Amino acid sequence: MDKWKDNKAWFLVLPVFILVAFSAIIPLMTVVNYSLQDIFGPGQRVFVGTEWFQEVLSDKRLHDALWRQFLFSGLVLLIEMPLGILIALMMPKKGWAASVSLVLIALPLLIPWNVIGTIWIIFTRPDIGLFGAAINSLGTAFDHTARSSDAWITLMLMEVWHWTPLVVLLAYAGLRAIPEAYFQAAKIDGASTWATFWYIQLPKMRGVLTIALLLRFMDSFLIYAEPFVLTGGGPGNATTFLSIYLVKIAVGQFDLGPAAAFSLVYFLIILLFSWLFYQVLQNVGKGEKA
Amino acid sequence: MAKITLDNVAHSYIANPRDETDYALRLIDNIWDDGGAYALLGPSGCGKTTLLNIISGLLTPSKGRVLYDGKDVTDLPPEKRNIAQVFQFPVLYDTMTVFDNLAFPLKNRGFNKEDIKTRVLEVAQILDLTKSLNQKAARLSADAKQKISLGRGLVRSDVAAILFDEPLTVIDPHLKWQLRCKLKEVHEQLKLTLLYVTHDQVEALTFADQVIVMYEGEIVQIGTPQELFENPSHKFVGYFIGSPGMNFIPCKIDGNKAMVNGAGIELDDTTASMANKASENLELGIRPLYLQVHAKEVENSVRASVKTIEDQGNFKIVTVHLSGHILRARLPEGKPTPSENAWLKFPKDWIRLFHNEKLLTHK
Missing domain, CATH: 2.40.50.140 (Nucleic acid-binding proteins)
Incomplete structure (x- = not known):
């Protein structure tokens, strides 16, 4: 069991190892490779150490994009998590109504990202868009291409509309998995609706909500297609998030070294925050009081 | 504490029951005396749990009335009936300590802190839970959890009856006996009306003064364990009680x-x-x-x-x-x-x- 050499078990993990190597490790190492060198052309490269990292970390525009990104992800989580739970609580529990509402709720999830952007461009156009025209007819000049606040509002609406259903589905599954006896006991104990939610439903949903929170954080932190299609990062730099800025550096300016260093920092930030969220949620309500 | 009367109660889970077979509970007309220990015995699907839920108020019967001490409570919700129920598997508030679990029914009813504390400590004493009062309930063993579920019923001094729905199903065999003794002890100490649903005849016969045998939605016999054994009033009782049966x-x-x-x-x-x-x-x-x-x-x-x-x-x-x-x-x-x-x-x-x-x- 403790045998490391000549153990046939290694052959059993080999397929997974190869798969992970080609899908994750080798591409990642390539990025590491780029981030440490200055490449002028095929065969012409110079090892530069941590120079790209220093450059990237002191880039003012990157800092701005990072704060913008945190603001965006934070708002997304603050809106989508409670809203998703609320909708899941209100959904019918069984029968045909439950099936119909599940399908309706899941519809936005089936639409491709870039199509979503296009839909919302048209939807919010001040001249012919249903939303844009309606809001303009009320007397406010709403235009997501001209005003950064309008661009943010549109982007948030789009994001919430697109991804809250995921939180709803997960929360709904979590709620349905709670045995009926818990609710019966709560009734007998005279618990209010709020107490039932706080002491039974919410703790029992912890597992699925952790997943929802992690998925929504990672996804919103990596957001690219939607702002790219909707605003292209503008107006000005108002919606230039990390990924948009990264693509500008890597593809627009073809600065592969800084872009690679940027990618690695980006990756580490997501990893760190996902780990933090996971730890916090695992420990909530579990540990003994000190 | 109360005398519970079931006045011609029948229940069907179907909205418009046509004939007798649509009824999960055919016709029950019965009185449960104050302070008695009753066991409801019968095979799965005979209507035991339905009957229990009607008494506790989780279900409203299709027909008939439920009376507590002569007062009609048929339409009252469970929280207004002063009833406690212990379920098949332990139902706990995982995030709370044992103390908070026991205090929960009292807090919901707006008792003041001092009274809650006194009462919880009393009940913990009876159930041997004093040592674990500050622990998280989720960390305890299955039998301790079941005792907490029972304790949430006992803390309410006005509780009329405690209903058990096969409470020992998930308990390890060697602890079943201990917990059953505890139940008997609690019964003798507090003189509460206890109703115990089970399909295990050993459990029913050792626990109860009176055993109610149910079969296909009806009560076929009520009697002491000895009566059921010696004079089964129906072939089913003869066959169901005793191993092997009659x-x-x-x-x-x-x-x-x-x-x-x-x-x-x-x-x-x-x-x-x-x-x-x-x-x-x-x-x-x-x-x-x-x-x-x-x-x-x-x-x-x-x-x-x-x-x-x-x-x-x-x-x-x-x-x-x-x-x-x-x-x-x-x-x-x-x-x-x-x-x-x-x-x-x-x-x-x-x-x-x-x-x-x-x-x-x-x-």
């Missing part, structure tokens, strides 16, 4: 003898006279414990062929064929074991006659 063989009456395919079994005079009034659909019933098996022919015995013999430790279960009918008998340790043929003796005192599946009585 033996039944169709018979005809000829004078003071019950004839089974030509073999005559002697009856006592009262039984014979009752039997003479009802000639059709008669069956003779006898408990395996009382059916004597002899290896050699004895006086007044009937010959039967031996099928199998199971050794159960301090006794043997002998299965025999008597003119095409299977009978089981309990053979005490040390008695000679029959090999191919056995002679059966039916003691007069323990023969019961059943007419249309119901016990023949003097009435």
Whole structure:
């Protein structure tokens, strides 16, 4: 069991190892490779150490994009998590109504990202868009291409509309998995609706909500297609998030070294925050009081 | 504490029940005395849980009324009925400590902190939970969790009755006995009305003063464990209680003898006279414990062929064929074991006659 050499078990993990190597490790190492060198052309490269990292970390525009990104992800989580739970609580529990509402709720999830952007461009156009025209007819000049606040509002609406259903589905599954006896006991104990939610439903949903929170954080932190299609990062730099800025550096300016260093920092930030969220949620309500 | 009356209660899970088979609970008209310990016994799907939920208020019956001490509570929700229920698996508030779990029903009813504390400490004392009061409830063992569920019922001093829905299902066998003793102790100490649903006859017979046997949505018999064993009023009770259940063989009456395919079994005079009034659909019933098996022919015995013999430790279960009918008998340790043929003796005192599946009585 403790045998490391000549153990046939290694052959059993080999397929997974190869798969992970080609899908994750080798591409990642390539990025590491780029981030440490200055490449002028095929065969012409110079090892530069941590120079790209220093450059990237002191880039003012990157800092701005990072704060913008945190603001965006934070708002997304603050809106989508409670809203998703609320909708899941209100959904019918069984029968045909439950099936119909599940399908309706899941519809936005089936639409491709870039199509979503296009839909919302048209939807919010001040001249012919249903939303844009309606809001303009009320007397406010709403235009997501001209005003950064309008661009943010549109982007948030789009994001919430697109991804809250995921939180709803997960929360709904979590709620349905709670045995009926818990609710019966709560009734007998005279618990209010709020107490039932706080002491039974919410703790029992912890597992699925952790997943929802992690998925929504990672996804919103990596957001690219939607702002790219909707605003292209503008107006000005108002919606230039990390990924948009990264693509500008890597593809627009073809600065592969800084872009690679940027990618690695980006990756580490997501990893760190996902780990933090996971730890916090695992420990909530579990540990003994000190 | 209260006397609970079920006044012609029936329940169907179908919105518009047409005939009797649509009813999960056919017709129950029964009184549960204050301070009694009752066990509801029956196979799965016989309506035990439905009955329990009607009493606790989780279900409103399709027909009839539920009365607590003569007061109609049929339409009252569970939280207004002063009832406590312990479920099949422990239902706890995972994020709370044991103390908070026990205090929860009182907090919800707006008691002040001092009263809550006194009461919780009292109940914890009774249930031996004092040491774990500050622990998270989620970390305790299954039997401790079940005690907490019970404790949430006990903290309310106004509680009328405690209902148990197969509460020992998930408890380890060696702890079942301990927890059952605790329940009895609590009952004796607090004199609460206890209603205990189970499909385990050992549990029912040891726990309760009165056992209610249910079958297909009806109560077939109410009695002490002894009554159920000796005088089952319905074939189902005879078959369901006891391990193995009662033996039944169709018979005809000829004078003071019950004839089974030509073999005559002697009856006592009262039984014979009752039997003479009802000639059709008669069956003779006898408990395996009382059916004597002899290896050699004895006086007044009937010959039967031996099928199998199971050794159960301090006794043997002998299965025999008597003119095409299977009978089981309990053979005490040390008695000679029959090999191919056995002679059966039916003691007069323990023969019961059943007419249309119901016990023949003097009435």
